[in-house]
Amino acid sequence: MDQTTLLAIHDFECESLQVDWGHWAGHFRRNANRPFPEIRDPAFGLTRQTRCFVARSLAIFQLGEAGEGRIAKEIDSVSLFGVDENYREALKLFVREEGRHARILGDCVTQLGGELIQSNWTERLFRTGRRLLGIRLKLLVLLVAEVVGICFYRKLADKLPPGAIRKALMEIISDERKHLRFHAKFFGIRVRNEFSRLLFVFLWRALALAACASVLWDHRSTFQVLGVSFREAIAKFSKLTLVTERRITQWNSQVSEFREEPWFKYSGSAPDETEVVQ
Numbered sequence: 001m002d003q004t005t006l007l008a009i010h011d012f013e014c015e016s017l018q019v020d021w022g023h024w025a026g027h028f029r030r031n032a033n034r035p036f037p038e039i040r041d042p043a044f045g046l047t048r049q050t051r052c053f054v055a056r057s058l059a060i061f062q063l064g065e066a067g068e069g070r071i072a073k074e075i076d077s078v079s080l081f082g083v084d085e086n087y088r089e090a091l092k093l094f095v096r097e098e099g100r101h102a103r104i105l106g107d108c109v110t111q112l113g114g115e116l117i118q119s120n121w122t123e124r125l126f127r128t129g130r131r132l133l134g135i136r137l138k139l140l141v142l143l144v145a146e147v148v149g150i151c152f153y154r155k156l157a158d159k160l161p162p163g164a165i166r167k168a169l170m171e172i173i174s175d176e177r178k179h180l181r182f183h184a185k186f187f188g189i190r191v192r193n194e195f196s197r198l199l200f201v202f203l204w205r206a207l208a209l210a211a212c213a214s215v216l217w218d219h220r221s222t223f224q225v226l227g228v229s230f231r232e233a234i235a236k237f238s239k240l241t242l243v244t245e246r247r248i249t250q251w252n253s254q255v256s257e258f259r260e261e262p263w264f265k266y267s268g269s270a271p272d273e274t275e276v277v278q
């Protein structure tokens with residue numbers, strides 16, 4: 001198991017069982033004050049063909065990151081268990097953070113010599129899915145997108161030469177890990193009986209399967225030129241999907257079986273992201 005998955009599991013373990021959306025709003029507010037990364041790095045270590053495919057893939061993800069604005073308005077009229085003013089503020093700040101990712105990815109695409117795009121079928125699939133659904137299912141689609149983002153950006157970062165683009169991707173991965181916790185908590189407090197657990201598991205696995213298949217297909221050329229194994233990518237995606245599912249469905253119990261697993265026993269607190277790259 002690689003360190004990114006371990007870190008995601010560690011995040012879940014560190015999360016308190018108490019709902020404190022004010023803590024999350026504060027987290028996103030602090031993040032908003034970070035300096036914007038300068039990306040002046042043409043990724044010299046890559047061939048022209050590789051740059052071209054990576055730029056196309058990042059342009060598709062840039063569209064997805066930029067397209068999550070509606071939910072920030074819709075949440076104002078939603079009345080649901082656990083949704084308070086702090087949650088609404090945190091969700092709006094989360095959407096702004098995804099907008100920051102879109103700008104960072106846009107700069108990466110430009111530096112790789114690619115062009116931003118206006119439309120793509122996987123992005124339309126995610127967008128249409130979100131618009132057809134109620135707020136809870138929209139948030140579930142966003143949760144799946146976090147798993148996709150963590151796995152995809154990490155696979156890319158692993159294959160890129162050291163430099164500003166890889167560093168920017170690692171910053172985004174670090175943010176997406178927090179987003180995963182944020183959305184997972186929203187669902188964790190909802191799964192309180194067997195019916196809600198079964199419904200969640202069914203929807204979660206169906207959405208995760210559809211997302212994994214569409215991303216692998218759409219980005220297959222990028223994976224090929226970078227030498228990313230499909231089997232490894234699927235294994236990583238499946239593992240994080242199942243870990244997320246288990247943490248959500250067991251949120252209200254205090255079971256911490258992962259802590260006893262030998263692969264979980266790395267020392268101390270979460271390592272710095274720069275360590276993860278090595």
Ligand SMILES: [Fe+2]
Pocket residue numbers: 065097098101149172176
């Ligand atoms: Fe993002």
Ligand SMILES: [Fe+2]
Pocket residue numbers: 098145146149175176179
């Ligand atoms: Fe995210």
